[in-house]
Structures are given as C-alpha cells and as structure tokens.
Amino acid sequence: MSDPREGLTVTHRRYVPYAHAHYAGDLVDGAYMLGLFGDVATEVCIRTDGDEGLFASYSDVQFRAPVRAGDVLEASAVVKRVGTRSRTLDFEARVVCRGRPDKGESSAEVLAEPVVAVTATGTVVVPPAGG
Template sequence: MTGDPRTGLTVTHRRYVRHGDAHYGGGLVDGAYVLGLFGDAATEACVRLDGDEGLFAAYSDVRFRAPVLAGDVLEATCTVTGVGRRSRQLSFEARIVCRADPARGPSAATVLAEPIVAVTATGTVVVPHKPA
C-alpha cells in the first residue's frame, strides 16, 4: 500500500468542546468524543480521495495522551498513509490548540503557544469497489 500519490493527503478539522460535552468531574470529556472527530476527518479524506464517504473498519493503536476538557479547541488531523484497492490506512492526531482559563474569568481562554497532543491513533477505512 505504498507509492500511491494519494498518500500524504491531510485533512484537518477544528472544533470547540462545549461544556455540554463533558461527562466527568473537572469538565473531562470522554475519549469517544475525539474518536468521533477522527471519524469525521476520515470521512472527508475518503470523499476527497474516492468521491465516497467510505466505511470505518477499525481503529488501532489508540493512545490517550492528555485530557480533553470542556472549553478546549481541538484540531483533529487525518493523514492518508497507505492506499490499497479498497482500503485506506490513516493516521490521526488530536491537538488542543486553545484551553479555557477560568482563573482569569468565566469565559476566559488562552491560545496555547505549543499545542498539546491529546490523542493519536491509526485506522483503516474501506471504500466501494469502482469498476474499471
């Protein structure tokens, strides 16, 4: 699955994490929230590559590296790392680029000088066969 010119395509989505998305104490957001963002980015990658939304087959090597909190702005990036006949290998990274700063006020937030890598993963999607 290497050597295909479609490898390297990168899609990035950004999303504000609403306070209603927090499920745990301290405004912590569950890991499934980020996996949903990865799925959205993968869908766009499939549309761009194949003109089809594709179907997610599997995530692998999912690593939760830092907590995601209500009030964060997340940047979820999907990069195509391999292209098969019907499968696409993808790598994902979610970075926190802004964070709420309640010590300065109820609506205060800070743009982070260095994004925090929150979640990384790899995955496989499949797309329909296209007749020749």
C-alpha cells in the first residue's frame, strides 16, 4: 500500500546574488545547489513528520547546466519513498530567470523554458514516530 506522503512536492525559489559567484563567467559552485536541496528537504521533513530531519546521503547528483549569479532558481523535492525513519527524495533545480548583462548592467529575463541545472536523489532521516 502506498504512503499518502509519497508524491508530496515542495518548491523554493531563490535569487542567486553575485556574492556567490566563484568562477569566471559568474559561475556558482555546486555546493550552493546542494544547500538549496537541503533547505527544500528540511521543509519536506517538517510537512511529513513535524521535524526538520537530517540529510543522510545523496545517491546521485547530476550537474546538467551552469548556474550563474543573477539567476533565479526553483528547487523542488518530491517524496519518492517513505520508510520507517527514512525518506527518499528526488530533487530538481531549474533556472527560471537569468541575468542578461549583454543587454545592460541590470538586465534580466524570464526564460521561456526553465533550464534544468541539477538533479539529485537523496535520503533524509527523521526521529521515530511518537519519539
């Protein structure tokens, strides 16, 4: 029987400030994205179990497209499996807006199609029920 928590989706949006650019071309490091996934996972745990939970592991992380300072990101987590204390989550981070310095210092645009930048699968753990 399926657990009603399976399929729950949580999404956060965040602007990437220029202070987070670490590389040429205003690129942002992958750790920034994993931090976003941790934030989304925390909300998932609060919603499913009334606890912030702890991140246990990633079983897969794929960096698919660059993330740059000036981007607006949408990070989502979907509950795929509910165990006794563990929750398997699928993550996806998409670029939904992008800075356009080629058009002017503060120019930016909403992308017609979001760009999938990072995908991952991770496991979080929560305290025992009633504990």
